[in-house]
Amino acid sequence: MKIVKIVGLTAALALGVAACGGGETTESAPAATDAASAPAASGPKFAGQTLTMWRLGDSNPPAQAYMDDLNAEFQKQTGATVKLEWIPWPQVNDKFTAAAAGGAGPDVTEIGNDQVPLWVSQEALSPITPLTSAGELAQIPKNLFGLETIDGEVYAVPWGAGTRAVLFRKDWFDELKIEVPKTWDDVVAAAKKIQDEKGKDVDGFAFNGGSDANHLLGAMAWSEGGDYAVKEGDKWVGKLADPTFKAGFETYTGLVTGGLSGKARLTQNTTDIRTRFANDKVGMYLTASWDIPGIEQDSKGKVKADQLAFFPLPAKTGGEAPAFFGGNDIAVWGTTKNAELSSEYIKLATSKQWADRYAKDGGLLPVYPDTLAALASDPVQAPFAAAFAKARSFPADPNWTEAGETKAVLQNAARSVIEGKASADEALAAANKELEEILNQ
Amino acid sequence: MTDTSIARRSHRPQKASGLNPKYIPYVLLIPGVLVMVALLLYPMIQAIIMSFQKVGIPQIREVNPKPADWVGWENYTKIFENDIFWSSLRNTLVFAFVTVSLTLIVGTGVGVLLQQLSKRMSTILIVGIMFAWAVPPVAQGVIWRWLFDAEAGIVNWALNLLPDFLATALFGRADWTGVPWLNEAYTVYIALIMTVVWASFPFVAVSVLAGLKSIPSELYEAARVDGSGPWRTFRSVTFPLLKPVFAVLTILSIIWDFKVFSQLYVLLNGPTNRGAFNLSMFSYAEAFRAPPKMGSGAAIAVILTIILLVVTAFYVRQMVKSEDVQ
Numbered sequence: 126m127k128i129v130k131i132v133g134l135t136a137a138l139a140l141g142v143a144a145c146g147g148g149e150t151t152e153s154a155p156a157a158t159d160a161a162s163a164p165a166a167s168g169p170k171f172a173g174q175t176l177t178m179w180r181l182g183d184s185n186p187p188a189q190a191y192m193d194d195l196n197a198e199f200q201k202q203t204g205a206t207v208k209l210e211w212i213p214w215p216q217v218n219d220k221f222t223a224a225a226a227g228g229a230g231p232d233v234t235e236i237g238n239d240q241v242p243l244w245v246s247q248e249a250l251s252p253i254t255p256l257t258s259a260g261e262l263a264q265i266p267k268n269l270f271g272l273e274t275i276d277g278e279v280y281a282v283p284w285g286a287g288t289r290a291v292l293f294r295k296d297w298f299d300e301l302k303i304e305v306p307k308t309w310d311d312v313v314a315a316a317k318k319i320q321d322e323k324g325k326d327v328d329g330f331a332f333n334g335g336s337d338a339n340h341l342l343g344a345m346a347w348s349e350g351g352d353y354a355v356k357e358g359d360k361w362v363g364k365l366a367d368p369t370f371k372a373g374f375e376t377y378t379g380l381v382t383g384g385l386s387g388k389a390r391l392t393q394n395t396t397d398i399r400t401r402f403a404n405d406k407v408g409m410y411l412t413a414s415w416d417i418p419g420i421e422q423d424s425k426g427k428v429k430a431d432q433l434a435f436f437p438l439p440a441k442t443g444g445e446a447p448a449f450f451g452g453n454d455i456a457v458w459g460t461t462k463n464a465e466l467s468s469e470y471i472k473l474a475t476s477k478q479w480a481d482r483y484a485k486d487g488g489l490l491p492v493y494p495d496t497l498a499a500l501a502s503d504p505v506q507a508p509f510a511a512a513f514a515k516a517r518s519f520p521a522d523p524n525w526t527e528a529g530e531t532k533a534v535l536q537n538a539a540r541s542v543i544e545g546k547a548s549a550d551e552a553l554a555a556a557n558k559e560l561e562e563i564l565n566q
Numbered sequence: 567m568t569d570t571s572i573a574r575r576s577h578r579p580q581k582a583s584g585l586n587p588k589y590i591p592y593v594l595l596i597p598g599v600l601v602m603v604a605l606l607l608y609p610m611i612q613a614i615i616m617s618f619q620k621v622g623i624p625q626i627r628e629v630n631p632k633p634a635d636w637v638g639w640e641n642y643t644k645i646f647e648n649d650i651f652w653s654s655l656r657n658t659l660v661f662a663f664v665t666v667s668l669t670l671i672v673g674t675g676v677g678v679l680l681q682q683l684s685k686r687m688s689t690i691l692i693v694g695i696m697f698a699w700a701v702p703p704v705a706q707g708v709i710w711r712w713l714f715d716a717e718a719g720i721v722n723w724a725l726n727l728l729p730d731f732l733a734t735a736l737f738g739r740a741d742w743t744g745v746p747w748l749n750e751a752y753t754v755y756i757a758l759i760m761t762v763v764w765a766s767f768p769f770v771a772v773s774v775l776a777g778l779k780s781i782p783s784e785l786y787e788a789a790r791v792d793g794s795g796p797w798r799t800f801r802s803v804t805f806p807l808l809k810p811v812f813a814v815l816t817i818l819s820i821i822w823d824f825k826v827f828s829q830l831y832v833l834l835n836g837p838t839n840r841g842a843f844n845l846s847m848f849s850y851a852e853a854f855r856a857p858p859k860m861g862s863g864a865a866i867a868v869i870l871t872i873i874l875l876v877v878t879a880f881y882v883r884q885m886v887k888s889e890d891v892q
Contacts, residue, residue: 218856226858228628247623247857326717326744335838389716389746392835460629523857531855533838540839544750 171466172204178470179220179234181453184211185418191486199473205466215336215396218243218530224458225249232461233470238272238452239519239526241281246523251457252278256468261477265492272521273454281454282475285489288448288516289340289438290508291330292402292416293409296432297323305434309376309441312409316385319408328401331410332377332386334539335394336530339519340449341411342539346373347447347517348440354520354564361520361564363557365535371549374535376441378542378549391540403428411438413451414488414509437508450516453489520564528563610871617641617865622858634861641865650840651866653751654848658870661755661844662823668763669819670812673770678800680775692775695768703765707832710761714747714833721747748833751842761829766822770815777811778804813885817878824874845870 176199180192196207210231212220217240224230225247236244244250256262257270257279265283273281291312298305298315301322306312316329333341346352351370354361364370380386390397399416401407403423417430440446455474457467473479477493484491490506490513491497500506519525528534538552547555585593618641619625619634645651676695680688701709713720722742725733730740739745747753781804789799805812827846834842837851845866853863 219854222623222854222856222858225623226626243857248627249623335836387716387744387746389744389749391746391749392838397835460627526856531851531857533840536838537840540749540841 169202169204171469174203174205174463174466175208176205176233176463176466176470177208177210177231179210179212179231181212181217181235181237182214182415183419183422185422187418187486188415191482195474195479198479199470202473203466203469207470213396215394218336218526221249225460228460230458230460232458232463232467233474234456234458235284236281236454236456238281238283238450238454241272241454241456242275242521242523243526244456245275245280249459250280251459251461251464251467252280253282253457253468253471254279256471257282260472262472262475264477264494265475266494269452269492272518281456282471283492284453284455284475284480285484285487286450286452286492286513287413287415287489288451288509288513289344289411289413290435290448291409291438292412292414292433292435294319294402294428294432295434297408305436306439308443309439312439313383313385316408320384323405323408326387326406328386328390328398328407329409330380330385331393331398331401331407332380332390333393333395333398333411334391334536335397336533337395338533338536338539339529340395340451342374342377342535343449343517343519344411344438344446345376345441346370348438348442348444349373349376352517354560356520361522361561363561363564365538365553365557365560366550371553372441374539374542374553375549378539381543388543391543392536399423417488435508445515447515447517448513450513450518452492453487522564524564524566528560532559532563534559534563613864613867616861617868619861621860621864626860637861641862642869645862645865645869650843650848653841654843654845657751657755657842658824658844658846658873661758661826662820665759665762665766665823666816666819668759669766669770669823670815672763673767673815674774674812676767676771677774677778678804680771681778688775692768692772695771698765699768701765703826703828704832706761706765707829710757710764710829711748711833711835714757716744716746716748719747748835749839751839754830754833754839754842757833758826758830761833762823762826766819770819773811773815774808777808781807809888813881817881820877820881821874824870824877845873 178192178196180188182188192209196209200206214237217237221230221234221240221244225244230249236250241250254277257265262282269283269286270279273279273283291306293305293315297303297319301318303315303318304311306315312330319329320327343353346369349369349372351367351373352364353370354363354365356362365374381388381391390401393401395410395412395416398407398410399412399419400423402410402416403420405428414435417433420428420433421430437445438448455471457464457471461467474483475492477496481491481493481496483489484496490500490509497510501510503510519529534556538547538556541547542549542552616634618636618638620637620641621634624632625634676691680691683691712718716722722745725737725742728736733740733742747757785803785807786799789803794802825846826844827850830842830844830847831837831850834847837843837847837855840851843851849863849866849870852866853860
């Protein structure tokens, strides 16, 4: 029958389409290398050239002003113009993936220090070892290059160091007569009070279960003396099933099971939380001070910087919890055609004057030791400087990003505990096995 | 008709084109075939090859790419050992089965309804439901994500409006404020089924309506004279005559629902909740998220394609068989 043939043909055609839809694994982005143009005959050495620079995060007025000034100075010195693009933090790994695969990458990029090992393993960054021992850059302490040095080569220069502290609504605390929390019990009590007064849908202390959840979980686990994994010989041994890690993990899942944060938002990352914070739906959350300009913008000016303040995250065991040792680096992208110009840019951006201003304008801690020492007396920066002294970091392995963000091993473990599908012991045992597999692959 | 007229013209002796008329259909097919080969066959073969290789960024980048390592069946064995694969497979199959059934049932119901309506009403209704069909997949996801929002969503609001005794009897709870829909795989898929059915039943309804219009009204008169009720009429007259239409619609729905991706991606707020993955999401997460493992992503895509081929081939065979019997 004719109709049967038509059915068969339609099915075959549609299947072809299906196969195409399911199997599109070859990506061929067009090469957008507009950077390399012929150097001009006269003027500065690089006159007429263009350098593409990726900044991470959201563009906000102080950051934009900093980049404008830096790029103007760069143009004055070298004659080259800078094309600046902003990449929001949660999209960074996806953007880097596309850029590394398609060849449409930048010349110079900002990069999170814990992302450096991954992108070096993907051969996406160029080594810049000679830069770091010359001029002012030699003043940057060598222990800040831990994640950036791989097999004796340096792939990125620390630009500013960031640790996390708890951002809270100072105006709410004043209104509800809540003291700034000194212990974990204070935090819980403050969160409950905020929820009682400001509505049940407000997160007293926001749970982070998104791509950057380990900043929060890590701080809680480290404060109990736990850690993710340790390297024994050349193998990683997972420590997630240890009672110390479990204690921190239970504090973390307790944010939701204890009702401090809504059950419906288990996948929110810092950017999602920030948006809710700007809309009066969050009382406290763990972040860094670079969120403040974004909050002013998201709230359309209704939540201003003077309504906000930070305190160091208290450990459940007393004292301050060790914070995640974060930091932003600057690196030369592997496929750049302007290696020399890119090095010049990094030299300028990480010089003392510009690195100090980068840290100051961006709410980060400076990488130059004498500037950092001067900060301890600054009341705004003091919580961060205090946390910085105890900062810890994630397993220094190229595969960490896969476990911590892509596969979201611990976020999924936390979800199964929160939903009551597994006990903390079961979930952590499974997560530990997977973490070891990923780190040791 | 066009091809015969061209053929005839080429027979004219004074205008000998030199091309044998029996080749003309093939010549006309060439552009289409070329497009299919370039856009379909080549990427498909590439994907199959990649599924046996270890492919990451160093292998596919533009500047001095490295040759890919051949790993044999390793990508496949690793996937079969992965729990996420089995939960994704289960999610994919159950979702496709439920959604295809619901889409066809709802679509047919609306199609039959449309035929009963006056011309004006049915036009209004068709235009209305076609809006749902025209909504792009990501926008569908956004719309339904808001509807299913735990605090501000209209779904929980509506469930709260139910009388308490009824809600408790039906669902075991009376207070729906803050109940999360988009956490657990089970409830995520309830939302996803709603989303996909909502957006795909209009096409089924309009196709069924077109089919219904082609059924001669004498058959219905005869059925009425024989004292057949509406259900009996549907079963004995409408359904058998529309069988070919249903066959096409079923196969298309199976194919569409097996590869749902965008709506799920939006409902899940990105690929974090691995328990709620389907095979498309799993393939994407493996192939494109840092560090990209395109080999295993391709292997999942190949498995999905094979499943789809088997299901569709089986279904087409059933159709052909039942047609032969008649």
